Amino acid sequence: MAEIFVKYYQYFLQGTRTTIVISLITVLMGFLLGCLIALMRLAKNPIANGFAKLYITVLRGTPLLVQLYIVYYQLDFIPYPKVNVWGIALERALPCCIALSLNSAAYVAEVIRAGIQAVDIGQTEAARSIGMTGSQTMLRIVMPQAIKNILPAIGNEFITMIKETSIIQYLGISDLMYNNGIVVTATYNPLPCYYISAIIYLILNLVAGKGVSVFERRLKRSDR
């Protein structure tokens, strides 16, 4: 295993780099879009609400791989920028990021909705009773408390997403799993390659999980 890594480490590192960049973009876009969908899901407006429900149902009810191909071919009219970031061609990577974050947003939206609804309605009533507007109440009172319910589950979703990015190898993006395949072909020795990739994914997720738990602890101040 060590031999293979020493000889082919550049493939693994370059693949890891792609995986990290795509994960970061996906997690960020997925989170922002998820917030938007969650707000629509909680809105009283029947159109917004209905759209959010439909969105969540469809995106959770179809395979990610199918969504990836549909987004890739459906959105091929978009003039993606032909630039490289950290050695990654955005023109190829962005459609993948869009597909993954559209999918992630559906799960994030449900997590956020549940987190907001878990905040005692009395908090809202108290805020409204001293004259706060609906949005002041959401921003100053409900969200700061909801975030504590949301964060652990969002952390899960982030970790899931980092692993799920491995699916983009099917579109020929040279992420960790794609490069893993190259090394397998070159060495005819698959098992050590997969062990190396597994360890790299594990390290990425340990770091991501650590980041989330540090953030969680900072928010725990008022629970003492």
Added chain:
Amino acid sequence: MTAESNVLLEVKDLHKSFGDTEVLKGIDQQIKKGEVVVVIGPSGSGKSTFLRCLNRLEEPTGGEVIFEGRNICDKGADINLLRQKMGMVFQQFNLFNHLTILENIMIGPKLVKNSSDEEDRAQAMKLLERVGLADKANEYPSRLSGGQKQRIAIVRALAMNPDVMLFDEPTSALDPEMVGEVLAVMRDLADSGMTMVVVTHEMGFAQKVGTRVLFMDEGKVLEQGTPQQIFTAPQHPRTQDFLSKVLNCI
């Protein structure tokens, strides 16, 4: 005209239904400045719903609530502005758990009024001293007892300088030993001339502090009068029955 201008809160034929269940079946009331109106009655009689309709935490399904000359149910009424003048205290305290005591008290004035931070802080500290909790200013609510939380909740409402205070069973969620400290603050508030509407099961408070007692049952005010009248010579058989149960429970 002078008598009418004394009316702070007027309720006309108030109705409220939840689905098919009619909880309020037409209530007419006039609450004058300085009155301490205590609402008593059995569970499910609509007392809390009546109180929550006064600041539109519940949307009335019929009738009018007129506060300082404005119908708060009007589509054009700025309900947030009107609510600043109507403090409310809840059974479950509902302090903002993620804010310190001082922040709990200051967040209202900070968001909705044009006063400086120092003014808000000075006023908050003065109010905290009034209820004997100045030393808790920088604690979080989770560190306080129920009685302390409820006193803070009263202070939070007072920080908005309301013209009327609404109390929704403020002592029902408290351990018995803590009821006294909250009632003392409420009594002090009443003595200072605050207009109050209090839904409670504390008959002692109704008798000693109330200026008028309403007995509610099945969505209607069945009987009202001074505490003296209601507690010593109730007229309606339902009032008599209710009082005999709550006053002679042993």
